[in-house]
Amino acid sequence: MFKFSVRLIKGLMQVTAWLQEQPVLTNLLYRISGPASYLPSRDLTVTWPRAEEHKDFSLPNSSWSQSMRNLYNKYMELSQQGSWIRLPSYNATVTHFTEQCPNSAKPQVTTRLFTRNLDVEGLGFEYVVFYNQAEQRTVCIFQAGPYLEGSHGLIHGGAIATIIDSTAGICAICTAGKVMTANLNINYRSPIVLGSTAEVQCRVDKIEDRKIFLSAEIRNVDGQVLHTEATILFVQV
Numbered sequence: 001m002f003k004f005s006v007r008l009i010k011g012l013m014q015v016t017a018w019l020q021e022q023p024v025l026t027n028l029l030y031r032i033s034g035p036a037s038y039l040p041s042r043d044l045t046v047t048w049p050r051a052e053e054h055k056d057f058s059l060p061n062s063s064w065s066q067s068m069r070n071l072y073n074k075y076m077e078l079s080q081q082g083s084w085i086r087l088p089s090y091n092a093t094v095t096h097f098t099e100q101c102p103n104s105a106k107p108q109v110t111t112r113l114f115t116r117n118l119d120v121e122g123l124g125f126e127y128v129v130f131y132n133q134a135e136q137r138t139v140c141i142f143q144a145g146p147y148l149e150g151s152h153g154l155i156h157g158g159a160i161a162t163i164i165d166s167t168a169g170i171c172a173i174c175t176a177g178k179v180m181t182a183n184l185n186i187n188y189r190s191p192i193v194l195g196s197t198a199e200v201q202c203r204v205d206k207i208e209d210r211k212i213f214l215s216a217e218i219r220n221v222d223g224q225v226l227h228t229e230a231t232i233l234f235v236q237v
């Protein structure tokens with residue numbers, strides 16, 4: 001009886017391990033067992049969130065790895081010394097710009113920021129951006145979740161482009177106001193493993209009339225591995 005129980009438990013563990021390796025089944029299990037809030041809604045129209053519903057997504061949550069938290073703590077300490085500020089991050093672009101509007105002027109939010117479009121923590125991007133006004137620089141600490149896969153186990157190149165465009169965009173907006181990306185030029189130097197933490201460093205190189213030229217790099221947590229280099233042009237509109 002004891003031997004039979006041990007075999008049964010081993011068998012169940014093998015089945016569970018196999019299930020976890022099946023992406024479609026895993027997704028289905030998430031949907032069945034998880035909170036209903038992350039099932040995709042058929043009604044994409046969301047009313048303006050009340051003040052208490054303005055969730056700041058750049059704060060640590062339970063999906064953050066220890067290395068993500070360490071980097072966050074490092075920049076929070078620098079923020080207390082005054083050189084950097086942590087920028088809040090909402091899940092709709094419009095929320096960033098109309099937070100001060102009186103209730104009557106607030107628009108209906110019908111869209112989601114691309115980088116904040118998943119309702120489950122840790123599946124997509126987890127990130128926080130810090131801005132250094134004196135040096136016209138932004139830093140984005142990010143952790144790439146399993147739904148950002150390109151090549152097996154690695155982040156998709158388009159997802160990398162997205163986090164660079166966003167970090168540079170925030171730097172350009174903080175420096176020059178309303179801008180659009182005109183050109184984004186990327187060299188992928190080494191792959192980024194899903195689940196790992198990395199840091200985007202971005203700076204304004206020069207401003208010519210309406211043109212803001214920036215450069216960016218993505219490195220691993222200790223800065224020793226260069227993953228990506230980019231130059232970005234924003235045009236003031």
Ligand SMILES: CCCCCCCCCCCC(=O)SCCNC(=O)CCNC(=O)[C@H](O)C(C)(C)COP(=O)(O)OP(=O)(O)OC[C@H]1O[C@@H](n2cnc3c(N)ncnc32)[C@H](O)[C@@H]1OP(=O)(O)O
Pocket residue numbers: 093096165166169170173180181182183209210211233235236237
């Ligand atoms: C806190 C917030 C959080 C929340 C916010 C999160 C931040 C997210 C940021 C994401 C930003 C995006 O992805 S934006 C989405 C992707 N981008 C787009 O869809 C932009 C599409 N393109 C456009 O709308 C337009 O082409 C513009 C606006 C870029 C430029 O049009 P324009 O205003 O008519 O200006 P134009 O005269 O053509 O060009 C002005 C000058 O720029 C030069 N120029 C224009 N385009 C280019 C180019 N590709 N490469 C080189 N140079 C260029 C011109 O030669 C000229 O130089 P000279 O003759 O003056 O010397």
